[in-house]
Amino acid sequence: MKIALWGFYGHNYGDDVMLNIIIDYCLKSNIDVEVIDMFDGCLKETLKLKSVKVFNWKNSNKFEKINKLIRLSKNNVINIWGGGTIFTDTEGDGNYKIFKIIKILGGKFGYLGVGIGKLTSKSRINKTSYLLGKSEITVLRDEDSYNRSHKYSSNNDKLYLAEDLSFIYFDKLEKNIPIIKKDSYILITWRNLRNYMSSSEENILMKKVVDYSIRLKKNKGYKKIVLLAINSVSDTKSCIELKTIFSNRGEEVVFNENSSIVNITKVISEASFHFSGRLHGSVASEYYKIPTLSLSYSPKIEYFYKSINRNNFVDIFKEEITFDLIDKITMDNQTIDFKEKVKSAHLNFDYLDNYLNKGKRHE
Incomplete structure (x- = not known):
């Protein structure tokens, strides 16, 4: 057939x-x-x-x-x-x-x-x-x-x-391509939220993430902040907006514009901390044991975190991002075994x- x-x-x-x-x-x-x-x-x-x-x-x-x-x-x-x-x-x-x-x-x-x-x-x-x-x-x-x-x-x-098919991909890639951490950096993969909130509301949320990113970079001594568009159409616009906000704060950032799945996975897997805006960015990040705060705009992100018994997300419509939560995530050494999820996928x-x-x- x-x-x-x-x-x-x-x-x-x-x-x-x-x-x-x-x-x-x-x-x-x-x-x-x-x-x-x-x-x-x-x-x-x-x-x-x-x-x-x-x-x-x-x-x-x-x-x-x-x-x-x-x-x-x-x-x-x-x-x-x-x-x-x-x-x-x-x-x-x-x-x-x-x-x-x-x-x-x-x-x-x-x-x-x-x-x-x-x-x-x-x-x-x-x-x-x-x-x-x-x-x-x-x-x-x-x-x-x-x-x-x-x-x-x-x-x-x-x-x-x-389970989600992506676990097969991450498992396969991990076995074939070694992860080499060359630079310490904060990664932001912003999900365009214009279907979920007003542009002014999204801009307020962006500014909070920008401020927390700059603070985290300084506190942890990370070398840079990297922006990455997981959706090459809508999220690219958001990355450009974020870059402007960072620039207005006096912080120069890197916008990685390579939208291939190999590059996106590599950039996520080598990050030091990840502000994640989309489900599969979060799945990849948690799979590769990257400290991650996910900005949940949909129940599917909560479903994922519930399935791995973690709470590394904030409901952006109900909860505030706090630096205490970010700090807690950076110090969390808990490891997750994804073997059963790969098998189920x-x-x-x-x-x-x-x-x-x-x-x-x-x-």
Whole structure:
């Protein structure tokens, strides 16, 4: 059976990590896979060395899109959305419109390694219920999402739980690329928050992080402060704003603009302290044992920290950042064993294998 792979690929670190892992799985398993480039993420260039087919959805006309959907609705194709918080109020809606058309055309779809975010909108809840009810296979990446999915789905025998796919990537990279700490630095990976608060509110939060970063650098004797955009579109704008605020404070910072997943992982893994704004920045940071304060804008960050029994985050809508918390994190020598999470992450592919093998028997 062929896989058509959909996702938020091309501009966001966490999603591109998922893409990397899923493509590797398909190639090793001799599965015919085609990636749908929904957001003009230059995926054809990114994946050319792996010889993976890519269809540029965003730059295709209406006729080309309809023709592609007809082809992807054939009996020997499963459309998979891979990774990300896909069921939310404000962002992902499960790829509702496209997957509904595929279903109407007689096609199949599913989800691999996905999460459920804040979901209160009646319209979004109805879309989620429809999609989970029609999905061939849905693998949720955290226990909270898995438990909530049962509330929305009438198809509970096709819901599965496995750890986030990113753990496979970090485990693989750690075994192949040694981490060498050359400089001591504070890293800030800011998540653009314009969908969650006003620009003035975000600016106030930025200034607090800037002031605490300068204070921490001085207290600990770190050599520099580095800014890194985990989303190469929206977060880049935030990094530029942060750089201006630092400059106004008389502090020159480094803006690392290399958005490759290898570089982002390297910069995170070699940091001395990390102010993290996105889930997979935090996951990478905790995996590589970097002292981290995560700025939680979504329940998914709290879910992650609950799963590793740590409280290295602040709910930016309810809590204040304090230097006491930052200081406490820098002195925390607790280590976390991620072996079980890596093992559980591989369950994503065990469940998918089982589904694909059933499909082969019915072909």
